[in-house]
Amino acid sequence: MKAAVLTEQPGDLVIEDLTIDRPGPGEVLIQTVGAGLCHSDLHFMEGLFRTTLPIVMGHESAGIVQAVGDDVTYVKPGDHVVACLSIFCGQCHQCLSGHPNRCANPKATSRAKDAPARLTRADGTAVDQMARLGGFAEEMLVHQNGLVKVIEEMPLEKACLIGCGITTGFGAAVRTANVQVGTTVCVIGAGGIGLAAIQGARIAGANKIIVVDVSSAKLEMAGQLGGTHFVNASETDDVVGEVKEISGGGVDYSFEAIGKSQTVRQAFDMLAMGGTATVIGMVPSKDVVELRGIDFLQEKKLQGSMMGSNQFRTDIPRMIEMYLDGRLLLDEMVSATIDLDAVNDGYEMMKRGEVARTVITFD
Numbered sequence: 514m515k516a517a518v519l520t521e522q523p524g525d526l527v528i529e530d531l532t533i534d535r536p537g538p539g540e541v542l543i544q545t546v547g548a549g550l551c552h553s554d555l556h557f558m559e560g561l562f563r564t565t566l567p568i569v570m571g572h573e574s575a576g577i578v579q580a581v582g583d584d585v586t587y588v589k590p591g592d593h594v595v596a597c598l599s600i601f602c603g604q605c606h607q608c609l610s611g612h613p614n615r616c617a618n619p620k621a622t623s624r625a626k627d628a629p630a631r632l633t634r635a636d637g638t639a640v641d642q643m644a645r646l647g648g649f650a651e652e653m654l655v656h657q658n659g660l661v662k663v664i665e666e667m668p669l670e671k672a673c674l675i676g677c678g679i680t681t682g683f684g685a686a687v688r689t690a691n692v693q694v695g696t697t698v699c700v701i702g703a704g705g706i707g708l709a710a711i712q713g714a715r716i717a718g719a720n721k722i723i724v725v726d727v728s729s730a731k732l733e734m735a736g737q738l739g740g741t742h743f744v745n746a747s748e749t750d751d752v753v754g755e756v757k758e759i760s761g762g763g764v765d766y767s768f769e770a771i772g773k774s775q776t777v778r779q780a781f782d783m784l785a786m787g788g789t790a791t792v793i794g795m796v797p798s799k800d801v802v803e804l805r806g807i808d809f810l811q812e813k814k815l816q817g818s819m820m821g822s823n824q825f826r827t828d829i830p831r832m833i834e835m836y837l838d839g840r841l842l843l844d845e846m847v848s849a850t851i852d853l854d855a856v857n858d859g860y861e862m863m864k865r866g867e868v869a870r871t872v873i874t875f876d
């Protein structure tokens with residue numbers, strides 16, 4: 514089966530023909546139907562974060578179950594599923610205390626180190642899977658606890674976006690930050706993740722949703738999805754001052770959806786007293802964020818969010834209902850649909866800031 518493989522860092526993806534194993538205990542073989550391009554993969558392609566190589570990239574995919582391992586009871590062949598990298602064991606202290614997105618026992622849902630690899634090249638080399646999913650591939654072999662069943666009415670080439678981007682952005686607003694009705698929100702960065710955070714804030718009932726981006730096209734898109742006020746960061750050197758002016762002194766919630774220490778600092782500095790800044794972006798591991806200590810006297814808070822603090826087996830079906838009843842807008846977030854062969858072009862478009870989400874579809 515064809516898959517997009519990262520073979521060096523930094524590097525582009527290479528389309529290779531790989532062999533995929535049969536499902537072992539707890540595993541499910543999926544025919545991929547849609548795969549979204551998330552910026553996290555690009556961070557790895559650019560070498561900002563280290564990974565084992567070679568590795569099939571992609572972690573935002575949906576498809577149809579082809580075959581299941583002996584003891585799999587959750588799904589059966591023919592079921593439609595969305596994959597999520599928050600693969601939970603269901604038994605560790607994080608899973609059992611209501612935080613399966615932080616599962617502390619990935620071993621329980623992975624193959625043993627000495628077991629045959631899920632993916633191999635013709636010469637027998639093992640090929641890893643990004644986030645244990647490897648979603649830029651015609652087929653995926655995934656642990657059942659990384660999957661949620663979805664109703665067939667839901668188009669899979671839209672459902673895939675919920676697997677990472679929507680769950681992350683929407684969840685950051687609704688779950689991690691718990692945005693309250695009537696409040697003021699600012700989202701910095703209106704890519705796939707930021708646009709989902711904007712939608713979360715809109716559905717949670719925020720009054721003002723201020724959006725900051727360097728691209729006017731992105732700001733326009735943000736306006737269709739719930740943004741109410743806009744700051745083009747390429748046209749001002751005082752983003753914080755502008756947001757404070759629009760919000761009348763500072764926002765209740767801010768979200769950083771880019772992954773830069775400079776914009777994390779902006780997210781914190783634009784808070785009203787008692788406000789909460791939530792960092793969603795992946796800030797490069799060596800980067801340091803500096804804050805003024807005195808600001809903590811104003812009860813300002815700074816927190817991280819991993820995959821929107823999701824409980825994806827309950828969250829994703831709810832988000833699908835919101836899409837089907839017209840409240841969660843996904844069609845508007847797909848800027849381009851491409852073949853697997855064009856995955857590097859898709860990432861070039863992301864680098865140029867031209868797209869919200871690009872989706873790979875498979876015939």
Ligand SMILES: NC(=O)c1ccc[n+]([C@@H]2O[C@H](COP(=O)([O-])OP(=O)(O)OC[C@H]3O[C@@H](n4cnc5c(N)ncnc54)[C@H](O)[C@@H]3O)[C@@H](O)[C@H]2O)c1
Nearest residue numbers: 552553702703704705706726727771772793794795819820
């Ligand atoms: N926390 C998590 O669990 C999680 C999950 C998925 C993705 N992420 C991270 O979220 C971040 C965003 O991902 P994405 O797929 O939406 O990326 P994206 O490239 O689609 O969007 C980033 C947006 O930021 C804008 N931007 C860039 N520099 C800016 C600046 N200085 N000021 C204002 N806007 C600026 C770009 O124009 C673009 O619209 C990435 O760092 C990604 O790795 C985190």
Ligand SMILES: [Zn+2]
Nearest residue numbers: 551553677678
């Ligand atoms: Zn992602």
Ligand SMILES: [Zn+2]
Nearest residue numbers: 602605608616
């Ligand atoms: Zn666990």
